[in-house]
Structures are given as structure tokens and as C-alpha cells.
Amino acid sequence: MALVEAVGVRKSFGHTEVLRGIDMTVDRGEVVCLLGPSGAGKSTFLRCVNHLETIDAGRIWVDGVPVGFRASGGKLFELREHEVARQRRDVGMVFQRFNLFPHRTALENVMEGPVQVLRRDRAEVRAESLALLERVGLAEKAASYPAQLSGGQQQRVAIARALAMKPKLMLFDEPTSALDPELVGEVLDVMTSLARDGMTMIVVTHEIGFARSVADRVVFLVDGAVVETGTPADVLDNPRQPRTQQFLAKVL
Amino acid sequence: MASDLRPDDLTDDLVVVPLRHPWRWFSGAMILLIIAGLGWAMAEAQIQWEDVPGFFTHPVMLEGLLNTIVLAVCAQGGAIVLGVVVALMRLSANPVARWFAVGYIWLFRGLPVLLQILIWFNLALVFKNISIPMLFTVPTNVVMTAFVAALLGLGLNESAYMAEIVRAGLTSVDPGQTEAAKSIGMTPVTTLRRVVLPQAMRVIIPPTGNNFINMIKGTSMASVIAFLELIHAANNISSRNLEIMETLFAAAAWYLVMVSLASIGQHYLERAYGPR
Numbered sequence: 088m089a090l091v092e093a094v095g096v097r098k099s100f101g102h103t104e105v106l107r108g109i110d111m112t113v114d115r116g117e118v119v120c121l122l123g124p125s126g127a128g129k130s131t132f133l134r135c136v137n138h139l140e141t142i143d144a145g146r147i148w149v150d151g152v153p154v155g156f157r158a159s160g161g162k163l164f165e166l167r168e169h170e171v172a173r174q175r176r177d178v179g180m181v182f183q184r185f186n187l188f189p190h191r192t193a194l195e196n197v198m199e200g201p202v203q204v205l206r207r208d209r210a211e212v213r214a215e216s217l218a219l220l221e222r223v224g225l226a227e228k229a230a231s232y233p234a235q236l237s238g239g240q241q242q243r244v245a246i247a248r249a250l251a252m253k254p255k256l257m258l259f260d261e262p263t264s265a266l267d268p269e270l271v272g273e274v275l276d277v278m279t280s281l282a283r284d285g286m287t288m289i290v291v292t293h294e295i296g297f298a299r300s301v302a303d304r305v306v307f308l309v310d311g312a313v314v315e316t317g318t319p320a321d322v323l324d325n326p327r328q329p330r331t332q333q334f335l336a337k338v339l
Numbered sequence: 340m341a342s343d344l345r346p347d348d349l350t351d352d353l354v355v356v357p358l359r360h361p362w363r364w365f366s367g368a369m370i371l372l373i374i375a376g377l378g379w380a381m382a383e384a385q386i387q388w389e390d391v392p393g394f395f396t397h398p399v400m401l402e403g404l405l406n407t408i409v410l411a412v413c414a415q416g417g418a419i420v421l422g423v424v425v426a427l428m429r430l431s432a433n434p435v436a437r438w439f440a441v442g443y444i445w446l447f448r449g450l451p452v453l454l455q456i457l458i459w460f461n462l463a464l465v466f467k468n469i470s471i472p473m474l475f476t477v478p479t480n481v482v483m484t485a486f487v488a489a490l491l492g493l494g495l496n497e498s499a500y501m502a503e504i505v506r507a508g509l510t511s512v513d514p515g516q517t518e519a520a521k522s523i524g525m526t527p528v529t530t531l532r533r534v535v536l537p538q539a540m541r542v543i544i545p546p547t548g549n550n551f552i553n554m555i556k557g558t559s560m561a562s563v564i565a566f567l568e569l570i571h572a573a574n575n576i577s578s579r580n581l582e583i584m585e586t587l588f589a590a591a592a593w594y595l596v597m598v599s600l601a602s603i604g605q606h607y608l609e610r611a612y613g614p615r
Contacts, residue, residue: 139518169526176524186519190537200523203533245519252523 088151090115090256090287091136095145098131098311105131107311108145113256118288120298120319123308124334129291130183132308133258136289137178138171149178150255176204179249183261185241187233193220193244194229200252212251219247223277239270243277250281257281259290295338299323307331386584394576394589403572404593410486410568411555411597414494418554419547421494422501429506440502448499453560456492459483460564489561489568497554504546508539540612548605555597569593 091113098106105128113119121129134140136147138155146163147154155171156163166174187196197216201207220226223243225236233241242262249257259278263271275297282288282301292298298305299319307315307322307330315328323339326332394400429440447455463480470476512535520530562571573586 137522139521169528172521172524172526175521178522180519180522182515182519182522184515186513186515188516188519188534199533200525203529204524248519248523 089113090117090150091289092148093132093136093145094147096132096135096142096147097144098128098135098140098142105311106135106142109308109311109313111306111313111316113287113289115287116285117303118282118286118290118301120302120305121289121291121308122293122295122298122305122322122334123314126310127308128311129308130260133180133260133289133291136256137175137180137258139180149174172204176200176252177255179252179254179257181242181245181249181257181259181262183264185233185238185245185265187241187245187248189233192230192232193225193236193247196233196244197247197251200248204252216247216251219250220244222250223247224273237270238266239273242266242274246274246277246281255287257286257288259288259292261291261293263292263294293338295323295335307334309334386588387582388585390582390585391589391592394573394582394586395592397572397576397589399567399572399575400569400586400589400593403567403569403575403590406486406566406572407555407558407568407593408597410489410493410558410561410566411551414490414497414558415551415554417490417494418497418501421498422505425498425502426505426509429502430509444499444502446499447495448503450496452492452496452557453563455496456489456560456564459491460485460488462488485561485564485566488564489558489566493554493557493560497550500550501547504543504550505539508541508543509535511542512538537612544605544608544612548601548608551605552598552601555601556594 089112091111093109093111096106096109097104109128109132111119111132121132123129131140135142136149136154141155146156152158152174153163154174155166157166157170158164187193188199191199194213194216197219198209198212201212201215202209217226217229220229223246225240225243225247228236228240228244233244236244246262262278263274266274271294275294278288278290278297279301290297290302302319304316305319305322306313307326307328309330315322315326315331322331323335326335425440425443428436429444431437431440460483462483463478466479468476469479469482516534516538517530520534525533558568559570561568562574565571567575569590570587573590577583577586
């Protein structure tokens with residue numbers, strides 16, 4: 088079974104329908120990039136996978152579990168917030184604006200989840216977290232506060248913080264959009280190595296180059312609906328739909 | 340304006356005249372003069388200055404001081420706890436809780452503290468007993484001592500202000516912080532305790548410190564219901580020896596001591612939660 092399975096996902100904000108019936112599957116170890124013009128609903132869909140937004144219709148399963156619900160006796164029961172929190176442990180998320188905890192050091196940011204949520208042993212978590220910071224190339228910044236780090240460094244700490252929970256799935260919401268151009272590369276490098284290690288990833292991005300070289304599949308969204316999906320070679324080099332062609336003509 | 344000096348003339352031995360500030364000298368001298376005049380007036384006043392230190396450490400004054408501190412700390416502490424609860428209700432998804440919080444703030448912030456203290460103190464006039472059916476019943480005039488009435492009057496009023504301060508603090512924290520906390524699987528309670536409140540503290544502490552200083556002085560209103568705080572203590576002493584000003588000055592000195600200590604405490608708290 089696919090790790091992520093979305094069926095007919097709909098979401099409205101007030102009278103605006105942002106997602107108009109999205110179907111999508113993501114297999115284990117697969118890297119899927121969501122592309123499309125702004126306002127297409129890419130970020131909203133990603134946030135629904137983590138139940139940061141509740142969906143109005145349709146269903147999303149992650150690892151066979153309906154997101155935000157408990158299946159029992161042929162019915163779905165909506166979960167309480169602390170039960171949803173338990174589901175979110177297995178899904179990591181990286182935000183456009185990093186959202187590091189400013190009152191904690193880089194190391195404390197990474198340790199926060201395993202220590203406070205999983206109640207694991209501090210010393211053990213500390214060693215693991217230092218290894219994670221090493222992996223994103225920031226071992227020497229362990230004691231720095233977020234305000235003392237560049238945007239690229241903050242985003243790499245944020246990736247380490249998400250990885251510390253040992254997630255099955257990583258969600259990236261425009262991870263390089265808030266960065267200065269010269270800092271984009273260091274974040275994409277970390278994400279590329281993560282993909283090479285077999286992490287299942289859904290990435291909302293405008294980095295066509297990254298999608299081309301790292302994604303197994305790209306999904307092109309317009310106005311809350313999937314317009315085209317396929318390998319990067321298919322969708323990026325031979326787009327069939329006029330909307331995809333228009334978009335790529337502008338960004339390439 | 341044409342200059343009679345050329346750039347070449349600006350040598351090291353050129354005389355440079357600094358701007359003079361005669362008005363600073365004048366206004367400084369005036370202020371010193373006024374202070375000296377006030378000092379002279381105080382020295383000439385018919386006050387037995389030598390009696391003030393005795394009143395400062397008079398046993399009744401010290402008892403009043405202790406009562407003032409206990410009342411201020413209890414009222415402020417209770418107000419902080421209640422304020423957090425009301426602020427959370429104000430921000431809750433439950434419309435009944437939201438409306439209750441709005442009404443609570445409207446009522447307890449809207450009435451003068453002195454009036455609230457008097458109403459609590461006289462509660463026995465309209466409710467003979469305080470009871471929760473099947474749990475307990477107690478006579479109101481036994482429960483509603485001067486201390487309890489002052490505590491309720493000061494504390495509930497302050498809790499309405501604290502609710503607004505805490506709400507401002509909570510809403511000042513970027514929603515992205517809550518989302519990040521959720522994304523690593525934090526429950527709402529852990530998110531509040533570990534992520535939101537520590538950051539909200541930066542906004543909450545300065546006005547809370549100011550309010551506590553106001554609270555220290557506000558305890559003086561409890562003197563109207565004969566609670567033995569500093570002013571009532573001063574009046575008790577002076578009713579025997581008629582040295583009204585001397586005892587009031589001794590009480591004033593204690594207020595300044597308490598407020599100074601509170602300011603120092605506030606300074607260190609602000610530094611502990613300050614920006615990194």
C-alpha cells in the first residue's frame with residue numbers, strides 16, 4: 088500500500104474553494120514535487136496531510152491511518168487534538184519561514200521533540216541530535232540561537248528538528264522561498280541527500296532544477312486540481328496540458 | 340554663505356569654538372534652586388523628623404507592612420492565575436467561554452476597586468450564608484473578613500487587567516511557532532508550556548511588573564474596611580500621639596522601599612526572558 092493516499096480532498100476557506108478534489112498517492116521512498124502557480128493550493132494540500140488544516144471532504148491516509156480520524160466499526164471518528172498530535176509524530180514538516188523556536192539553541196530545537204513529546208532519555212537524544220546537526224553540516228552551531236544563524240542555516244536546523252522524530256514522511260512547504268539566492272543551494276543539498284537515503288518526501292517548491300534532478304514524480308496543480316502528473320522528464324520537458332506549458336514557459 | 344576660510348586654511352592650530360549652551364546652565368540652576376527651596380521648607384516645617392525612624396520600625400507599622408505585602412502578593416498571584424484562565428477563555432473556540440471572558444473583563448475592570456472592596460466586605464448584608472448545595476454552608480460574615488474582602492476586590496480587578504495582558508502576550512507569538520510545535524507532535528498543553536508561554540513572557544512581564552507596583556499601592560484602599568495595612572497602621576499610631584504627618588511619612592518610606600524592590604525584581608525578570 089502507498090504511504091500517502093489522498094482521495095477527493097476538498098477544502099474551502101470561506102467561499103473560496105482552494106482544493107477541488109485532489110487524488111494523489113505517494114509510495115514509500117518516493118520523492119514527489121508539487122508544482123504550480125501561486126494560489127494553486129499546493130501548500131494547503133501539504134498542510135492537510137499533516138492535519139494543520141482540516142479537510143471538508145475526501146480522505147487522506149498516511150501509512151494506512153486516516154489523518155485526523157480513527158477508523159472503528161466501519162465508521163470514522165474525528166480525533167481530539169492530542170490524538171492528532173500522536174499521528175503527527177510520524178510526519179516531519181519543514182516550513183517556508185523555518186519557524187525555529189527562537190528561545191532555544193539549535194541543539195535544543197532539535198532535542199525538543201524527542202525529549203518533550205517522546206519522553207526519551209536526554210543524554211541519548213543529545214547524542215543523536217548532535218549527529219543530526221552534523222549531518223546537515225551545522226555541528227559547530229549547536230549552541231547558537233536561531234537569530235544568530237543565516238536563513239539557510241536556520242532551515243537546515245529545522246530539517247534536523249523534523250528528522251529527530253524519525254518520521255516516515257517529510258513534508259517541505261516551499262523550504263527555499265524565504266532564502267537569499269546564494270543560500271538556496273545548501274538547503275537543497277541537504278534535501279537531495281535525504282532523498283538519496285530513501286526518505287519519502289512531498290516537496291512544494293518553485294525550484295524546477297531540484298524537481299528535475301531529485302523528484303521521482305512531479306504533480307502539477309492549478310486552481311486546486313491536479314492538472315498533470317508524471318516523471319520530471321514527462322511533465323517538465325514534454326508537458327501535455329496547456330496550463331502546464333504556460334507555467335513552465337514562465338519559470339524555465 | 341560664503342566662507343572666509345578655504346579648505347587649505349584648516350590647519351591643526353586653527354581655533355575651533357564649541358557651541359555654548361547657556362540655557363542648560365540656566366535651567367539646571369533653576370531646578371537646583373527649586374529643590375533647595377523645597378528642602379529648606381521641609382526643614383522649616385513643624386515636623387518632628389527625629390520621631391519618624393521610630394514610627395518606621397514601630398511594631399504596629401511592621402505588622403501593617405507584613406499585611407500589605409501578604410495582601411499584594413496574594414492578590415497579584417491569584418490575579419495572574421485567574422488572568423491566564425480568562426485569557427485562554429477569551430481565545431477559546433467555545434463562544435460561551437469567549438462571551439463569559441468578555442463580560443468578566445468588562446465587569447471587574449469597569450468598577451472602581453474601592454467600590455468592589457466595599458461590596459465584598461458588605462456581602463453579609465444580602466447573603467447570610469455562602470453555600471454550595473449539598474457540599475457546605477458557612478455564614479458570610481465569618482468568611483468575609485477584611486482580608487478576604489480586600490483580596491477579592493483587588494485580585495478580581497487585577498485579574499481582568501491580567502487577562503488582557505496575557506491575551507496580548509499570547510497573540511503576539513507568531514502562529515508559525517504553534518504550527519512548528521504541532522508538526523513535531525506536541526499536544527496543545529505542551530505547546531503552550533514549552534513554546535508559546537516562554538515567548539509570550541517578553542510581552543507579559545513589563546506590564547505585569549507595573550501592575551504589581553500599582554497593586555502594592557492599591558492595598559492602601561483596604562484601610563477603609565479597617566484592614567491593618569500600612570496606612571491603617573499609620574492612622575492607628577497617630578490616633579494615640581497625634582503625629583499624623585510623621586507616621587504618614589514613615590508609611591511613605593515603606594512604600595518607596597517596596598516599590599524599589601519590586602522594580603529591581605522586574606528588571607531581573609525582564610532580563611531572564613529577554614531577547615536572545
